[in-house]
Amino acid sequence: MKRLSYPFTASQIRDARLGEIVSLSGKVFTGRDRLHQFLAEGGRPPLDLRDGAMFHCGPVTAREGGAWAIRAAGPTTSSRQEPYMPSIIERLQIRVIIGKGGMGDGTRRACVKHGCIYVQAIGGAAVLLAGSIQSVVGVHFLREFGEAEALWELAVEDLRGIVTIDTRGRCLHENIRTVSRKALDRML
Amino acid sequence: MRESHWEKNLFDLIRRTSTDLPMDVEAALRRALRMERLGGRPRWVLSTILRNVELARKKDAPLCQDTGTLRFYFRVPVGFDTNALVAVVRAAVSKATRCGYLRQNTVDPVFGCSFPTNIAHGSPVFDFQQGGRKSVDVRLVMNGGGCENVGGQYALPDCDLAAGRNLEGARRCILDSVWKAQGQGCAPGVLGVCIGGDRVTGHEHAKEQFLRKIGDSSSIRAVARLESRMMKEIGQMGIGPMGLGGRSTVLGVKIGSLSCLPASFFVSVSHMCWAFRRRGMVLGPEGGVHRWLY
Numbered sequence: 001m002k003r004l005s006y007p008f009t010a011s012q013i014r015d016a017r018l019g020e021i022v023s024l025s026g027k028v029f030t031g032r033d034r035l036h037q038f039l040a041e042g043g044r045p046p047l048d049l050r051d052g053a054m055f056h057c058g059p060v061t062a063r064e065g066g067a068w069a070i071r072a073a074g075p076t077t078s079s080r081q082e083p084y085m086p087s088i089i090e091r092l093q094i095r096v097i098i099g100k101g102g103m104g105d106g107t108r109r110a111c112v113k114h115g116c117i118y119v120q121a122i123g124g125a126a127v128l129l130a131g132s133i134q135s136v137v138g139v140h141f142l143r144e145f146g147e148a149e150a151l152w153e154l155a156v157e158d159l160r161g162i163v164t165i166d167t168r169g170r171c172l173h174e175n176i177r178t179v180s181r182k183a184l185d186r187m188l
Numbered sequence: 189m190r191e192s193h194w195e196k197n198l199f200d201l202i203r204r205t206s207t208d209l210p211m212d213v214e215a216a217l218r219r220a221l222r223m224e225r226l227g228g229r230p231r232w233v234l235s236t237i238l239r240n241v242e243l244a245r246k247k248d249a250p251l252c253q254d255t256g257t258l259r260f261y262f263r264v265p266v267g268f269d270t271n272a273l274v275a276v277v278r279a280a281v282s283k284a285t286r287c288g289y290l291r292q293n294t295v296d297p298v299f300g301c302s303f304p305t306n307i308a309h310g311s312p313v314f315d316f317q318q319g320g321r322k323s324v325d326v327r328l329v330m331n332g333g334g335c336e337n338v339g340g341q342y343a344l345p346d347c348d349l350a351a352g353r354n355l356e357g358a359r360r361c362i363l364d365s366v367w368k369a370q371g372q373g374c375a376p377g378v379l380g381v382c383i384g385g386d387r388v389t390g391h392e393h394a395k396e397q398f399l400r401k402i403g404d405s406s407s408i409r410a411v412a413r414l415e416s417r418m419m420k421e422i423g424q425m426g427i428g429p430m431g432l433g434g435r436s437t438v439l440g441v442k443i444g445s446l447s448c449l450p451a452s453f454f455v456s457v458s459h460m461c462w463a464f465r466r467r468g469m470v471l472g473p474e475g476g477v478h479r480w481l482y
Binding site: 019021057058059060061062071072073074076077079100101102120122123124125126127128130131146147148160162164172173176177179180181183184187188 | 229232233236237239240243244247249250251252253254255288290291292293295302332333334337349350360363364367370371372374421424425426427428430431432433461462463
């Protein structure tokens with residue numbers, strides 16, 4: 001298992017191999033459909049996202065004694081961000097995407113060109129992933145986008161996932177798709 | 189109707205459904221884990237899932253942050269006041285959202301606004317049937333968006349799949365649907381399938397299959413055979429947990445059928461993720477819990 005920590009520099013992530021389990025520590029940002037559309041259309045991020053990790057996630061939160069607590073925070077389907085992701089990687093220099101289900105060819109190419117990896121977190125494992133969140137550092141666009149769609153700035157420790165798109169452009173999702181297609185064709 | 193009594197118990201149903209995976213599903217996940225190679229990636233994925241299941245139960249927290257469409261199935265005595273039930277369910281859903289057992293998970297597609305209590309046009313979803321019993325049987329299924337998005341409906345015959353209007357045609361549709369979904373629906377989950385019906389009833393009946401227990405099989409022998417064949421064949425595709433490769437892609441395939449028009453032959457496939465949240469209870473006429481289901 002490889003340990004990566006914020007800021008996720010190009011040299012750190014270049015060594016992350018396809019299919020390898022990685023453990024992320026430091027800071028991650030959450031973002032969903034509305035944030036991605038906003039950023040891709042040239043919207044100004046409320047903080048510097050360079051060398052950051054974008055977690056495709058809309059958490060379940062609660063206010064506990066005046067502070068935010070994250071009760072559940074699993075990944076959401078990443079493919080919905082495919083139209084926006086390549087330009088966000090390029091413009092804002094995001095180095096790690098955390099999500100589920102993988103992404104398309106545009107993102108894969110942007111990962112190669114600008115040095116970014118895709119980490120598949122375990123979909124639905126929301127309590128376990130919330131357990132790796134140490135604290136809420138900040139929240140942006142809460143009023144505009146709502147709780148699930150807001151940009152949450154989270155301090156994390158040992159958030160785990162599997163590298164499924166690497167900086168060389170290899171894609172585990174695509175490999176499985178090809179292998180399973182062959183098996184399907186034999187059965188049809 | 190003593191509303192507070194009903195509301196308290198329905199709140200408890202929501203809380204438990206969101207946080208406590210049913211035993212039959214958990215047992216199926218453990219069987220799936222044993223099928224995967226020691227030290228391999230699919231085994232890591234499944235053990236992570238099972239740790240999450242245990243932790244959610246222990247911490248009394250939602251298993252998955254997408255607390256899904258809330259679908260309530262009520263079987264009530266003849267003449268029972270279902271409007272009153274709708275009112276108490278709405279109150280219980282609002283409370284469960286405030287308490288963090290449900291995410292603010294309902295948005296308006298036209299205006300883009302969010303409904304803070306999950307009460308809106310079309311949310312939650314109700315299904316009522318009247319029966320001869322004196323008790324009220326209520327079941328809740330939470331169906332997240334990831335798996336809902338990969339469901340689909342086929343109108344047979346389908347030339348691309350060489351799928352005709354028979355069980356073999358249905359088999360081809362199911363295989364195709366699983367392949368297209370890959371890991372997007374958070375495998376390994378359960379497939380609910382309806383052969384026949386129309387555009388609406390087909391999907392409804394496919395979803396009703398989620399009320400069945402993982403271990404059961406169809407009472408129609410040919411359909412039961414198809415269910416077990418699908419389990420085997422889907423496993424052979426190698427898609428695996430979360431679509432990262434492996435043997436366990438589904439925990440169950442549940443197939444139902446409805447009569448249809450001579451001109452129509454639909455196969456509706458609904459995907460349920462591994463976070464298969466389904467609970468139920470039998471309530472007395474005063475709203476007291478007789479027993480839990482599942």
